[in-house]
Amino acid sequence: MLLSRVAESVYWAGRYLERAEATARLIQVHTELFLDLPKSAGIGWTPLLAVTGSGESFRDRHPDASEERVIRFLAGDADNPGSIATSVAGAHANLRVTRAILPRESWEVLNQLHHWAADTRADAVDRRTRLAWTRQLIRQCQLLSGLLEGNMSHDDTYAFLLIGRYLERADMTTRVLDVESGILVGQRDGAAPYADVTWTSVLRSLSAHQMFRRTAGVMVSGPSALRFLLRDPQFPRSVERCLIEVSQALLELSRYDDPMAGCAEVQELLEQTPIDSMTAEGLHDYVDLLQSGLAGLHGLLAATYFQREPSTDPVLLAG
Amino acid sequence: MLVGGLARDACGGVVDYLTSLGDKILERQQAAEVAIKAMGITFTVYTEAGNIDRAWPFDVIPRVISTQEWQKISDGLTQRLTALNLFIDDLYGAAKVVKDGVFPAEVLAKSVNYREQCVGVRPANGVWAHVCGSDLVRDADGTVYVLEDNLRVPSGVSYMLENRQVTKRVFADLFRDLDIHPVDAYPNRLAALLAALSPRPGVTPVVAVLTPGVFNSAYFEHAYLAQQMGAELVEGSDLVVEDDECVYLRTVGGLVQVDVIYRRVDDLFLDPEVFRADSALGVPGLMRAWRAGNVALANAPGAGVADDKVVYAFVPELIRYYLGEDPLLPNVPTFLCHDDRQRSHVLANLDELVVKPANESGGYGVFVGSMASKAEKAEVRCRVEADPRNYIAQPIVMLSTAPTLCDGRISPRHLDLRPFILSGDRPYVTQGGLTRVALQEGSLVVNSSQGGGSKDTWVIDPTVVSSRRQSQSQSQS
DSSP states (O other), X not given: OOBHHHHHHHHHHHHHHHHHHHHHHHHHHHHHHHHHSOGGGXXXXXXXXXXXXXXXXXXXXXXXXXXXXXXXXXXXXXXXXXXXXXXXXXXXXXXXXXXXXXXXXXXXXXXXXXXXXXXXXXXXXXXXXXXXXXXXXXXXXXXXXXXXXXXXXXXXXXXXXXXXXXXXXXXXXHHHHHHHHHHHHHXXXXXOTTHHHHHHHHXXXXXXXXHHHHHHOSOOOHHHHHHHHHHOSSSTTSHHHHHHHHHHHHTTSSSOHHHHHHHHHHHHHHHHSOOTTOOHHHHHHHHHHHHHHHHHHHHHHIIIIIOSSOOOOHHXXXX | OHHXXXXXXXXXHHHHHHHHHGGGHHHHHHHHHHHHHHHTOEEEEEETTEEEEEEOOEXXXXXXXXXXXXXXXXXXXXXXXXXXXXXXXXXXXXXXXXXXXXXXXXXXXXXXXXXXXXXXXXXXXXXXXXXXXXXXXXXXXXXXXXXXXXXXXXXXXXXXXXXHHHHHHHTTTTHHHHTOOOOTTHHHHHHHXXXXXXXXXXXXXXXXXXXXXXXXXXXXXXXXXXXXXXXXXXXXXXXXXXXXXXXXXXXXXXXXXXXXXXXXXXXXXXXXXXXXXXXXXXXXXXXXXXXXXXXXXXXXXXXXXXGSHHHHHHHHHHHHHHHOSOOSSOBOOOEETTXXXXXXXXXXXXXXXXXXXXXXOTTTTOEEXXXXXXXXXHHHHHXXXXXXXXXXXXXXXXXXXXXXXXXXXXXXXXXXXXXXXXXXXXXXXXXXXXXEEEOSTTOOOOOGGGTEXXXXXXXXXXXXXXXXXXXXXXXXX
């Protein structure tokens, strides 16, 4: 038996944890990319804001997007609803509500992560400590996922955790693609000199580079990478794989008809749209379509299981 | 230094051990604080800046009580709760106790926690207060008194359980040798008690813990107990009463009937149809469902009538009246301000008395004469004269002290003890309870909301411990 309110909290905890981890990975990879490329490449820190959908709220508060400001905003800013610290705090708050059904050990890990992220967030800003910080954060998130996977019954509660995680992950993958779409498509024309490096970093930011190489076995090219990140049925961060996970988790639940149909709709959109010949603009529109499909899926889940108005999460709806 | 405060008979082994630690005791204290943070043992403090989760304040040096003494206390508490439950059941039934002139009708008439809506209801086995937390204090002469009874929504038991978890981590080396009585039976006992109240025998009962929500100061405890009992932790909005006057949980699979609600929401917020209409914490129709016998509530609404400190003063009489026995545990002598003679005594002797509002909890509104300023005395005089029924006074009990780590040194601090009593088929009293300690030097205020801390409470049989130590020393010689 699972209370609707608890299901919603678990779902959001899944989303927030995934968001924290994904944002840490983005910061990590973008920092590495920044160090690799010459100044003349003109890579700044605004793409990070764009990916996390927080450009506007950042500009409201800060005059310029310096490295320090952007990273502080994304890692530790308690006023930024999409920052890592806020996401961890969000997961903490939501799982606190559900603490009665959470394995105790995993609660302790989350509790430690929550304190640690808040106490050490300055380490994210300093470039010398930043990568160690993001690595540690990602590890803690992974540790928590592992503990939950190993210690929690794979029941309906767990299903909502997975649905939250994979929906957030699919959303994040489409965001990364959206921001990088100009560069991606540009590469086909051989116009952008550092495009291959950028593409590699896109793959890296989704921890996809190695798996892509094994599967694709070719030079990194825009269309092949794009296909991989959207459609690969096995890679755990591709949009297709995330939706497969969502639909499998839905099978654990009763009354899944509507959300299952919503899930299938997005999958169809993934499989039926030709990608290779897409222009930059076309890709942007396509990503928009995918994102609204994902938002629609969220709405169906809320209407079916949470029995009240869909939650208005600012970051989610920003897409 | 330790021996002075701690060396009651039961503590020999503990004193030896702690003395042998020397300064290393500080490391244990640090280990305990780390454990508390990691385990997320918190309580919520309300401030103007918002609600803050604070780490649970804990002192590693345990408080020790002998099994023999505990048995007496335990018997006294059982006796007390038996009488109190008979009293509450009588009040909402035939009210013989009033008719017989044992309990004054005018006190009842002005009781804040008496609920007319409960008259005529008869909960299973006539038990209204299934869970009670009574506060005990030890005076300078060693006598243990009951200071107050909490029958509405007593809290603190989770901290008793968690304190033990912490000391087990920190003093792992001590536990087997000393035969410290375990405390962790409580959640199982409570779960069994609640399940037995189900109005649908034969069906596996659905039990829920009703919490005001995550911002309540005791939310940690609500979640903890639900988890330990395998019950659902619910808020008012998770429950709905349908046309059949049954209570249902809103779940992802649809509505599921709930049989027993361990409610940690105050009476007045339980049901906006009957009590406060503006309550968002309760469930409209819950009282209808309860009266119809379709759901059991623990504690029953109205049980808080016995929290009244005026009722408290009558408990020794009630024990004699209902059980024909002498009380095993004494009350602290109590002056009732609604009685003219007692009131003039109180007002003439404010310096030596503690004046308490009859229906507050958490230590709020308590006036301690020996520490009060002139203005405070004038103010309490006004309050008592304006509403004498709602004030009682007691002599200042010099709470006993126990050695406590403060700023790296061991010093005596005042403490009390809250054991928990379950009234089910068979009564159950916790082994020890929650020891609360005033961390400020000389302070008598132990409430965690007002800067108090806590200790683990060890009930130990000194005869077992000393015989074991003898045999150990023999085998080593």
